[in-house]
Amino acid sequence: MSLFMFRRLVLMTAFGLAVSAAGISSVRAQEIEKNLVIKNHVFEPAELKVPTNQKIKLIVHNQDNSAEEFESKSLKREKVIAAGAKATIVIGPLKPGKYEFFGEFNPATAKGVVIAE
Ligand SMILES: [Cu+2]
Numbered sequence: 001m002s003l004f005m006f007r008r009l010v011l012m013t014a015f016g017l018a019v020s021a022a023g024i025s026s027v028r029a030q031e032i033e034k035n036l037v038i039k040n041h042v043f044e045p046a047e048l049k050v051p052t053n054q055k056i057k058l059i060v061h062n063q064d065n066s067a068e069e070f071e072s073k074s075l076k077r078e079k080v081i082a083a084g085a086k087a088t089i090v091i092g093p094l095k096p097g098k099y100e101f102f103g104e105f106n107p108a109t110a111k112g113v114v115i116a117e
Helices: 003-029
Strands: 033-039 042-044 047-050 056-062 068-072 077-081 086-091 097-103 111-116
Touching: 033 047, 056 068, 056 077, 077 086
Parallel strands: 033 056, 047 111
Antiparallel strands: 033 042, 056 086, 068 077, 068 097, 097 111
């Protein structure tokens, strides 16, 4: 092949590799999951560290015998979780910082914070 064709082939291969690498990293970004438990109207853990600039799947398991509502104004999320049920709440991508959340049905005890760093 000509030098021109060869150069084009090298460029296209490099482009293809870059695209597939980007594809892999975006799939990985969607795979980040963090578990949160509600028990005795308290969140565990109360401090949840997550990476910045990525979507996070919060899997919230309400182990109490009553419903709870996960609520966060800074994360712009609210979701009622039935007694014994698990809910998935997708948050982010987040800038570095602290994002408070609470249980709206038990706000005195059910409090927590997502720390993106
Ligand atoms: Cu609410």
